Amino acid sequence: MNDSFSWKTVLASTILRELTAAISGLVLVLFIFGHLAGNFLLFLGPDAFNGYAERLQSLGPLLWLARLVILTAAVLHVSATISLKLRNRASRDTAYAVTRRNADRPLGTPTMIYTGIIIACFVILHISDFTLADKTGPRSIIGGQSLGLYGVVLNGFANPLRAVAYIVAVWAVGLHFSHLFSSLWVTLGVLSDRATRAMNRLALAVGVLVALGFTAIPVFALIKMRLLGG
């Protein structure tokens, strides 16, 4: 046995990379929940929603700090998971002729890489759609009047194609999250066998709940813009 404890060994280990993926995933999820909660203000109309957006903007350096944390988490998450994925693919060089899943697992686990890629593409689209949008420009105008970011969001989702793309993406988020919710407890080494299995059973339902929450926003915008005419 190696006599001295070495941080170099620990930092290179697969266990630490799994842990990095899980904790950075957790940070991103916490952000996403906050983001969702804020966006629910959309239902209360332009004043509530734009007021919230402006308050966020007025945080100044604090906002940038939050962005830095989120960006760091995203970079860690992507690099840890991609490096693990590459390693895990290489660890079986000859494929089985017959493969089958014998364990009863939530759908999220085997689809992580696909939902992850969808989410990564979605984030880029999402930032260019809203974060970088001109909040007083033509895209904010509803009924001849600029409604700020509220208008941008509603106009954005008035396009059914974009609404559908968002809905697909948020279901990917839900599925992706369901894996985190089921696997986190093993990675962190925290829960008992029974509690972990209970989390596994809950995972898909929790993922669906998250997806439904996010689906509500484009559906709300679509109904308001298309059926109620803005």
Next chain:
Amino acid sequence: MAVGTISLTLKVWRQAGPDQPGRFETYRAENIPTDVSFLEMLDIVNDGLEREGKEPIAFDHDCREGICGSCGAVVNGRPHGPRRATTLCQLHMREFRDGETLVIEPFRAKAFPVVKDLVVDRSAFDRIIQAGGYVSVRTGQAPDANAIPVPKHRAERAMDAAQCIGCGACVAACPNASASLFTAAKIVQFAMLPQGHPERVRRVVAMVEAMDREGFGSCSKHYECEAACPKEIKVENITLMNREYLRAMVRED
């Protein structure tokens, strides 16, 4: 139950040596009594092959009573075949239907290179054990029995983990070819007991390092290992291994 017989079609991975190309060969297994084991079925098929002057199918085996961990192959996508908590040597042919086709492959992992046909080299497991799967004991007189008290729940966890026979089915079943379940079982059996304490911190770091060095994948929590394990080693052991690892990061030895 009356003993019947069944006939099967076998598609078996044949590979002459480590660096040789392999391929599936099809054989008939005629009139196999349903009360023989899977390995005995292969013995019968091999007798036939030898009579025809052909090379018999190579497979690992030793105890044939489910305790040594030598046997193992993947049958229709399941390591050790379809019956849960059962090694291939303990699997009876009554688990199969007459006329079935069985695809029989070696355990697949880069860290388990094929030696011949269904025989794979699992010495990577030995090297993980060498890295820390032992305890230090005092020389001198034998200690009194029961001199060291062990809480019951810890003893049970240690004994459950110690059931692992090192067969490698967990690696074979894992989509990542991860050896986490095996390594975890070998770490936990010592971590739970006072006898394993002197090396507790170094052990987990060294064994995980050895596991990574052999080229096994990481644990993505697919739970396939647990479903395949003939000794019903639980994923809980991986939770405990991760806990040990975190503990090693914050504690001095």
